[in-house]
Amino acid sequence: MSNKNVFLKKYFLMTRSEENYLKTIFHLGGGDSNSITTNAIAEQMETKPSSVTDMAKKLSEKGLVDYVRYQGVSLTDAGVKTALSIIRKHRLWEVFLVQKLDFTWDEVHEVAEQLEHIKSEKLIDKIDELLDFPKYDPHGDPIPTKDGKFQERDKKLLSEMPINSQGVCVGVKDSSVPFLKFLDKNNIALGNSIKVVDKEDFDHSLHILMNGKELRISHQIASNLYVKKND
């Protein structure tokens, strides 16, 4: 390989692994000069801390993270920007799979994990356009704009809503396949209206109206459902 290409490779081309590390660090809160420990990253990625250390050095070399030995890593501005572009791709692909190909919301994540690494700016911009520039993915998570703007929704956990408050179900905290399938089975979907009728002190379970229908919800469920409160 020519010298120029070695340079390009070292400083611009991201490997799939590097992209996954940046994404994970972002999800663990590594933006805003917030340090994340190698252990936390290793656990999240189901890898070993020593592997994380190696990658921390490489990403630091590339100017994507700040890394201080024994102190953990935080994303640089360039690192945040790259992480957001991967997350943007991931979430747009998830919307595409649901809206255009009839995937269910529990099927999309695994495929999006692959599609998010496809390198083509034109491709993702066209997908964005095809979907009419969606703001949220199938799990209610916000989709960063092309220039990396991030609009988190004003939402709170159902478990934290007071009695008699009303709102609309807008997202899930746990987006694991079993939880999503459980929600499907119980006809709980994003967009459903919610009113908290009563809360049980003993086990923190809730008595709610969902789309007008009475429902009992355990604390575990309620603490993994996001609701946008009506004014």
Add this chain to the structure above:
Amino acid sequence: MSNKNVFLKKYFLMTRSEENYLKTIFHLGGGDSNSITTNAIAEQMETKPSSVTDMAKKLSEKGLVDYVRYQGVSLTDAGVKTALSIIRKHRLWEVFLVQKLDFTWDEVHEVAEQLEHIKSEKLIDKIDELLDFPKYDPHGDPIPTKDGKFQERDKKLLSEMPINSQGVCVGVKDSSVPFLKFLDKNNIALGNSIKVVDKEDFDHSLHILMNGKELRISHQIASNLYVKKND
């Protein structure tokens, strides 16, 4: 990694590199017990013969190619099947990019080289359905069916058509970006009607009618355009 997963990895999971080798061997005619030399594969893939030898051993180990030292490799039935599934994905993605995302036919190959490695049977079947089960890709190449059936079209090179014969432009032999852009610039597209008016003995150039309009075509162009002859 558990023993079971090591087994799965070794015998079922294809790496991107392995998939690219199988595809290349197929394109070089390695089906039907036809042996392809390591040199030919290396040249096509812009890699070194020694690397091809290494991969030949690995693919042979997996039962995807027959490999005899110093004699080259041919695809086994399993190898052909795998190669066809990659080619199917490649061509379906190319159609998708052109039909759904307004890519031009010279832009799609590079992106399809990435997309063809996405692992999800449901994804490619749904893309196939979304496109209404296309039979040919944007360059006129046939798309293998889900069960690996391959229907090559009855076509011949424009350069081999006799004077006064007529037909429809259905494909390109050279699908390089410069050639495709050249065709665009000269309004030569798949689907155009073609009538050979005259052939020049001296330089083998052609005088044709394309969609009724007179055009002069060099031998180099004519020998890279496929035409389906009218009965």
Add this chain to the structure above:
DNA sequence: ATCTATTTTTAGATTTGTCTAAATTTAATT
């Protein structure tokens, strides 16, 4: 301030895919 448990890093090994250079085999030519 010292000890100790935990976290983190280092050192060295492994796998995959590649390369170069040397050795070997095959094919072509006398």
Add this chain to the structure above:
DNA sequence: AATTAAATTTAGACAAATCTAAAAATAGAT
């Protein structure tokens, strides 16, 4: 049949990404 040229393989190296085991640093508790 012997020689030579070309094709192919082997041997050994390297980069990327990972691991295990051992060493080093940090943080918490006395």
